[in-house]
Structures are given as structure tokens and as C-alpha cells.
Amino acid sequence: MSWRITWAILRKELLHIWRDGQTWVLVVFTPAILLVMFAYLFAFDVDRFDLYLWDQDNSPASRQYVRALTSDGVIHLQRSLQNWDEIHTVLVRERPDAVMIIPPRFGDLLQSGQTPAVQVLVDGSNPTTASQVLADISARTAAYSQQIALQMMDSPPIAGGLFEVRDIAWYNRTLKSLFSMVPGLLAVVLIMPAFSAAQALAKEKELGTLETLLSTPVRRAELIIGKGLPYLFTGLIGVLLTAAVAVLWFRVPFRGNFVLFLLLGLDFLFASNFLGLMLANFTESQQAVMIAMFIIFFLPSFFLSGLIHPVETAGLGARIESAVLPATYFVAISRGIFLKGVGMEHLWKYALGLLALGAGALALAILSFKNRLA
Numbered sequence: 001m002s003w004r005i006t007w008a009i010l011r012k013e014l015l016h017i018w019r020d021g022q023t024w025v026l027v028v029f030t031p032a033i034l035l036v037m038f039a040y041l042f043a044f045d046v047d048r049f050d051l052y053l054w055d056q057d058n059s060p061a062s063r064q065y066v067r068a069l070t071s072d073g074v075i076h077l078q079r080s081l082q083n084w085d086e087i088h089t090v091l092v093r094e095r096p097d098a099v100m101i102i103p104p105r106f107g108d109l110l111q112s113g114q115t116p117a118v119q120v121l122v123d124g125s126n127p128t129t130a131s132q133v134l135a136d137i138s139a140r141t142a143a144y145s146q147q148i149a150l151q152m153m154d155s156p157p158i159a160g161g162l163f164e165v166r167d168i169a170w171y172n173r174t175l176k177s178l179f180s181m182v183p184g185l186l187a188v189v190l191i192m193p194a195f196s197a198a199q200a201l202a203k204e205k206e207l208g209t210l211e212t213l214l215s216t217p218v219r220r221a222e223l224i225i226g227k228g229l230p231y232l233f234t235g236l237i238g239v240l241l242t243a244a245v246a247v248l249w250f251r252v253p254f255r256g257n258f259v260l261f262l263l264l265g266l267d268f269l270f271a272s273n274f275l276g277l278m279l280a281n282f283t284e285s286q287q288a289v290m291i292a293m294f295i296i297f298f299l300p301s302f303f304l305s306g307l308i309h310p311v312e313t314a315g316l317g318a319r320i321e322s323a324v325l326p327a328t329y330f331v332a333i334s335r336g337i338f339l340k341g342v343g344m345e346h347l348w349k350y351a352l353g354l355l356a357l358g359a360g361a362l363a364l365a366i367l368s369f370k371n372r373l374a
Contacts, residue, residue: 002219002222005217005218005219005222005226006222006225006226007226008226009218009222009223009226009227010225010226010227010229010230012226013200013226013227013230013231014230014234016200017196017230017231017234023196023200024234026192026195026196027192027193027196027231027234027235027237027238028234028235028237028238028241029238029241030189030192030238031186031189031190031192031238031239031241031242032189032238032241032242032244032245034185034188034189034192035182035185035186035189035242035245035246036245036249038181038185038188038189039178039181039182039185039250042177042181042185042308043176043177043178043181047074048073048074048075048076049074049075049076049097049098049129049132049133049136050076050078050096050097050098051069051070051075051076051077051078051096051097051098051099051100052078052079052080052081052087052090052094052096052098052099052100053066053077053079053080053081053099053100053102054080054081054082054083054086054087054099054100054101054102055080055102056101056102056103056104056106057102057103057104057105057106057107059106059107059108060107061106061107061110061111062102062106062107065102065106065118065141065144066102068140068143068144068147069137069140069141069144074136075133075136075137075140078096081099087099087101087121091121091123095123096123097122097123097129097130097133098120098121098122098130098133098134098137099120099121099122100118100119100120100121100137101118101119101120101121102116102118103116103117103118103119106118110148115145118141120133120134120137122134178250178252179250179252179253179339180335180339181307182246182250182252183246183252183331183334183335183337183338183339184305184306184307184331184334184335185307186239186242186243186246186330186334187268187301187305187307187326187327187328187329187330187331187333187334188298188301188302188305188307188327189242190235190238190239190242190265190268190269190272190330191272191293191297191298191301191326191327192235192238193231193232193234193235193238193269193272193273194231194269194272194273194275194276194293194297195276195290195293195298196231197227197228197231197273197276197277197280198276198277198279198280198289198290198293199280199286199289199290200227200231201227201277201280201281201289202280202283202284202285202286202288202289203286205284205285206284206285206286220366220369221366223369224274224277224362224365224366224369225362227277228273228274228277228362228365231269231273232266232269232270232273235269235273236262236265236266236269239261239262239265239266239269240262243258243261246338252338252339253338253339254337254338255337255338255339255340255341256336256337256338256340256341256342256343257337257343260337260343260344260347261333261334261337264330264333264337264347264350264351264354265330267351267354267355267358268326268329268330268333268354270354270355270358271326271329271354271355271357271358271361272297272326272358273358274358274361274362274365275297275326275357275358275361276289276293276297277361277365278361278362278364278365278368279292279293279296279297281365281368281369282368297325297326297327300321300322300325301325301327301328304318304321304322304325304328305322305325305327305328305331306322306328306331306332307327307331311328323353324357326354326357326358329350329351329353329354329357330350330354332347332350333347333350333351
């Protein structure tokens with residue numbers, strides 16, 4: 001193989017990317033744009049809950065309890081209600097996140113050491129928000145009841161008495177889904193350079209320029225490598241932009257080595273780009289290759305890569321398909337470097353998997369291309 005010829009094809013493809021604004025946007029800027037869109041789409045955190053209240057007790061104790069729930073502004077007291085008819089109306093028309101009913105004699109029961117039952121109504125048609133607001137109110141109520149119990153005690157707690165349970169979540173203390181989703185989504189949006197590489201090869205088939213190029217002494221390997229490498233290097237700019245969006249816009253902590261992240265990002269682009277070129281060998285039009293890339297790589301990357309659900313919990317068929325998705329390896333790499341700050345000693349298996357996937361895709365792209373156009 002002549003590296004001089006490969007460099008000539010690489011240079012031609014780089015000039016094409018530079019002069020074609022649509023390709024430049026798709027390779028460099030589209031991953032960052034998609035990251036913002038998908039992060040908001042797949043983030044399940046709710047930062048504010050609207051609470052409607054029917055306080056049947058209306059005592060200092062009930063008002064103190066409500067203040068404890070709403071003190072930090074996450075739970076926002078929207079309005080007060082007076083009867084069941086109003087509750088039914090607001091649940092249908094105004095869609096509050098929760099309606100709380102404080103029973104009569106709430107304060108008296110609390111003072112006597114009994115446990116008053118506070119009722120919380122939520123809209124089950126939105127189970128994600130409903131479960132979050134129930135968990136938040138339950139946690140705040142437990143903390144408040146413990147505080148009241150300590151105030152009512154005449155002496156400090158003894159062994160076997162009241163105790164405090166403190167939970168700690170490593171790597172993501174607030175358990176915000178955004179901090180987990182954004183690094184994982186990098187593995188999905190950075191497949192855009194592979195889309196462009198596959199589309200460029202299909203376009204040359206459509207225009208008939210590929211056969212003209214093959215009439216020259218250029219070899220198939222020189223052509224495939226020369227066409228794949230430009231999208232690898234320009235895609236690295238997209239890696240930089242998406243990482244900047246993750247850190248600066250979404251405030252995701254970056255605890256690892258940034259140079260290692262770029263190197264493994266290059267590893268991911270190597271695998272995805274040559275998989276795209278391999279797939280382009282079996283299509284005859286730009287539209288066909290875009291549909292194939294979307295169905296075979298892009299869409300499964302959301303559900304089979306470990307982005308949302310762990311790969312280990314999937315069935316055998318799903319695990320086999322996830323093994324040929326570059327996103328499966330890069331989800332673990334990105335989350336490991338961003339959130340855990342781990343190094344190559346923990347990521348080498350994923351890096352090696354991407355390298356093997358890319359090398360296999362490159363070999364198959366060259367072989368299948370030769371068989372079809374020789």
C-alpha cells in the first residue's frame with residue numbers, strides 16, 4: 001500500500017469537508033447540538049415541584065411542617081385548597097405535581113407523641129414526576145419528624161434509641177440523572193462523523209466518480225483508509241466541543257485525564273467510522289446508507305449500549321448486538337473518566353474492544369469493497 005496515494009485521497013477528502021458546509025456542520029457541530037437536545041430529553045430530574053395544600057388543621061404545627069417542606073424552594077407551595085371538589089378540579093385542570101392533605105388535630109397528635117397521617121395525592125399519568133415528588137416529600141417528612149422527636153426528648157438519645165441513617169452516593173452525590181446521561185450520550189451523538197463518512201462514500205457511488213477513481217492505480221485499502229481518516233480527525237473537534245458542552249453548559253464534573261479522554265475518543269471514532277464505511281459498501285445511495293446507519297447503529301445505541309439500562313440485565317441476543325456497537329464501550333469509558341476519574345488500568349478492556357472492532361471493520365470494509373467493485 002502506498003501512503004503517498006493514501007495521503008492524496010485523505011487530503012482530497014479533507015478539502016471536501018472544509019468546502020462543504022453541510023458536511024462540516026454534520027461532523028463538527030451536530031454532535032454538540034444533539035447532546036443538548038438529548039440531554040434535556042433523557043434527563044429525568046425535576047428541580048421544582050408545585051404543591052397544592054389543604055390544611056384542615058391550620059395550626060402552628062402544620063404551618064411549621066409546610067415551611068420545613070418548602071424552605072429550599074424545590075417544593076413550591078402553589079395555592080391552598082378548601083375541599084375535595086377543589087382537589088378534583090385542580091388535578092384535572094391545573095395538573096399540580098402533588099396535593100397534600102393535612103388532617104384535623106395534626107398539631108395535637110404531634111404534641112402527644114402520636115404519628116398523624118398526612119395524605120399526598122399525585123397524578124399517576126406522569127409516573128416519573130409522581131415517584132420523584134413522593135420520594136422527596138417522604139424524605140423531608142422523615143427528617144422533619146426526627147427533628148421534632150429530638151426536640152421533645154428530655155435527654156440526648158441513648159444506645160438503642162433514635163438513630164440517624166446517612167446515605168452517601170459515590171461519584172454523583174445528588175443522584176442527578178443528568179450527570180449520568182450526558183457523558184453516556186457522548187457515545188451516541190459522536191456517531192455523526194461515521195454518518196458523514198458513510199454518506200460520502202455512497203455519494204461517490206451515486207455520482208459515478210468512484211468507478212472513475214478505481215480506474216486509476218489506487219488500491220482499495222488506500223481508498224478506504226484515505227476516506228476514513230479525515231472524518232476521524234475532524235470528528236475529534238466534535239469530541240472537544242461535546243466535552244466542553246458537558247462541562248460548561250451542563251456542569252457535569254470532569255474528574256479524569258483529558259488527554260486520555262481524547263485518545264479514547266479517537267479510538268471510538270476509529271471504530272464507528274470504519275463500521276460506517278463497511279456498511280456503505282452494501283448500499284447504493286445516500287438515503288439508503290443513512291437509513292441503515294440509523295437502524296443498525298444510531299437507534300440501538302440508546303437502548304442496547306448501557307446508556308439507560310445495564311447491558312448485563314438484557315437478554316442474550318441484546319448482549320450480542322451490544323458487543324458490536326461502539327457506543328457500548330464508549331458509554332463505560334466516558335462515564336468512567338467524567339464521573340469516576342479512572343485511568344487506563346480500568347478502561348483498557350473497553351479501549352481494546354473499540355480497537356478490535358475498528359480493526360475488524362476496516363478489514364471487512366476493504367474486503368467487501370473489493371469484492372463488489374473489482
